Amino acid sequence: MADMTETSSSDSASVAEPTVRARAARTKPGLLGAVIALLGLVVLAAGIVGVIAVAWPLVFLIPVGAITFAFSWPGQYLVQPNEALVLILFGRYQGTVESPGWHLANPFTRMESRKVSLRVHNFTTSVSKVNDAEGNPIEISAVVVWRVVDTAAAVFEVDDFEDFVHVQSETAIRHLGTQYPYDDFEGDRVSLRSDPDTVAATLHAEVQDRLDRAGVEVIETRLNHLAYATEIAEAMLRRQQAAAVVAARRTIVEGAVGMVEDALELLAQRSVVDLDEQAKASMVANLLVVLTSEQQTTPIVNTGSTH
Numbered sequence: 650m651a652d653m654t655e656t657s658s659s660d661s662a663s664v665a666e667p668t669v670r671a672r673a674a675r676t677k678p679g680l681l682g683a684v685i686a687l688l689g690l691v692v693l694a695a696g697i698v699g700v701i702a703v704a705w706p707l708v709f710l711i712p713v714g715a716i717t718f719a720f721s722w723p724g725q726y727l728v729q730p731n732e733a734l735v736l737i738l739f740g741r742y743q744g745t746v747e748s749p750g751w752h753l754a755n756p757f758t759r760m761e762s763r764k765v766s767l768r769v770h771n772f773t774t775s776v777s778k779v780n781d782a783e784g785n786p787i788e789i790s791a792v793v794v795w796r797v798v799d800t801a802a803a804v805f806e807v808d809d810f811e812d813f814v815h816v817q818s819e820t821a822i823r824h825l826g827t828q829y830p831y832d833d834f835e836g837d838r839v840s841l842r843s844d845p846d847t848v849a850a851t852l853h854a855e856v857q858d859r860l861d862r863a864g865v866e867v868i869e870t871r872l873n874h875l876a877y878a879t880e881i882a883e884a885m886l887r888r889q890q891a892a893a894v895v896a897a898r899r900t901i902v903e904g905a906v907g908m909v910e911d912a913l914e915l916l917a918q919r920s921v922v923d924l925d926e927q928a929k930a931s932m933v934a935n936l937l938v939v940l941t942s943e944q945q946t947t948p949i950v951n952t953g954s955t956h
Contacts, residue, residue, distance in 0.1 A: 667799065667801070667802035667806050667861075667862055667863075667864060668805075668806065669742060669801045669802060669805045669806065670799060670801055670802065671744075671745045671799045671800045671801040671802070671864070672744050672745065672801070673744055673745065673746075673747070674734075674736045674743055674744025674745055674746050674754065675744065676726075676746055676752040676753060676754045677752070677753040677754075678751065678752070678753060679725050679726070679727075679750070679751025679752050679753050680751065681753055682721045682722070682724055682725045682753035683721075683725070685717060685720075685721035686717075686718050686721040686722040686725075688717065689713075689714045689715070689716075689717030689718030689719075689721060689722075690714065690718055691714070692710050692713055692714030692717060693710070693711060693713075693714025693715055693717075693718065694714070695707065695710050695714070696708060696709070696710030696711035696712075696713070696714055697711060719756070720756050721753070721756070722756075723756040723759050724753050724754050724755055724756035724758070724759065725751065725752070725753055726746065726751075726752045726753075726754060726762075727750075727751055727752075728746055728747075728748065728749050728750060728752060728764075729749055730749045731766065731767045731768045732749070732764060732765070732766055732767060732768075733745050733746065733747045733764070733765045733766075733767055733797075733800045734746040734747075734752070734762060734763075734764055734765075735762060735763045735764075735765060735800050735801065735804050736754055736755070736758045736762050737758060737761035737762050737763070738755055738757055738758050738761070739757065739761075740761070742801060742805065743755070743758060745800045745801060747767070747800075763804055765797055765800045765803055765804065766797070767796060767797055767798075767800075768796065769794060769795075769796045769868065770794070770795055770796060770811075770814075771792060771793065771794040771795070772792070772793060772815065772818075773790060773791070773792050773873060774790045774791050774792075774793065774815075774818055774819050774822055775790060775819065776788050776789070776790045776874055777789055777790060777819065777822060777823050777826065778878055779823050779826035779827055780826075780827060781826055781827065781829065781830050781831045781841065782827060782828060782829050782830045783830045783831075785830075785831055785877065785878075786877070786878035786880065787826060787831050787841075787875065787876065787877055787878060788874065788875070788876045788877070788878055789822060789823075789825070789826045789841070789872065789874065789875055790822065790872070790873060790874040791818070791822050791852060791870055791871060791872045791873055791874075792869075792870070792871055792873045793814070793818045793856060793867065793869075793870050794867070794868040794869040794870070795814055795860070795865050795866065795867050795868060796865070796866055796868065797810065797864055797865055797866075798864055798865065798866045799864025799865075800864065801864065802862065802863055802864025803863055803864040803865065806862050806863055806864065807862065807863045810863045810864070810865065813860070813863050814860060814863065814865055817856065817859040817860055818856055818859075818860075818870075820859070821852060821855045821856045821859055822852065824855065825848065825851060825852050825855065826841070828851070829841050829844075829848060831875070831877060841872070841875055842875060845871070845872065848872065849870060849871045849872065852870045852871075852872070853867055853869070853870045856870055
């Protein structure tokens with residue numbers, strides 16, 4: 650069983666790796682193509698003039714000039730900054746032109762070559778409704794910032810790399826929503842609401858892992874919408890309010906107990922009064938009532954015996 654698990658893991662890892670990697674294409678300056686095309690036109694015109702002048706030996710210049718022009722003019726490409734040209738010749742990848750400018754390449758690549766934008770893209774995923782780690786229905790969406798870094802993988806590994814980015818990002822976000830609870834009321838777990846940086850790092854890693862196959866680099870991912878589903882939003886709001894009240898009361902009680910301890914210790918150190926256990930208990934009870942009460946208390950002055 651262990652061997653089978655290792656085999657399946659290695660197979661899945663190998664599937665995720667692109668089978669085609671981008672490499673630089675060999676091209677010539679576009680100005681050379683323009684000169685050759687102009688020369689072809691000159692030769693073509695000379696052949697036509699020769700035919701008109703009944704100089705039949707010059708008739709061969711017509712096909713020579715036409716072929717020269719046909720091979721040089723269509724093979725010229727303009728590549729803009731942050732744009733790449735993937736050259737394909739009869740179904741075979743010939744390389745990628747990434748340097749901006751005027752280029753001359755094989756004219757037969759005109760039929761199949763594709764331009765790919767290397768600019769930074771971003772989009773907002775649709776709001777997905779999923780159950781969080783505790784089974785509560787939530788609504789979640791994110792902003793994904795990405796760009797193509799391997800043009801060959803983007804063109805040949807997936808059918809439509811832009812659609813692939815959108816679908817895989819949506820899938821990763823839905824999976825993220827099931828990994829963490831919406832909120833952590835006990836303070837010992839990572840939650841979607843309380844730990845945005847940790848959640849964003851997890852989402853970034855998962856989206857990047859899914860998009861490696863398409864030659865895409867994920868620059869940033871971050872949640873932009875997170876809420877309980879409408880059917881439980883009111884109930885969860887009351888739960889949050891109750892948890893906040895309990896946490897506040899716990900803090901108040903802890904502070905009050907500390908103040909009572911300090912008061913008893915200070916009285917004993919300065920020998921202000923000698924209290925027995927019953928008096929200490931009564932004093933503790935009164936101090937706790939005063940310190941933890943939500944309303945202003947009215948003190949009662951006891952002028953009698955302390956016993």
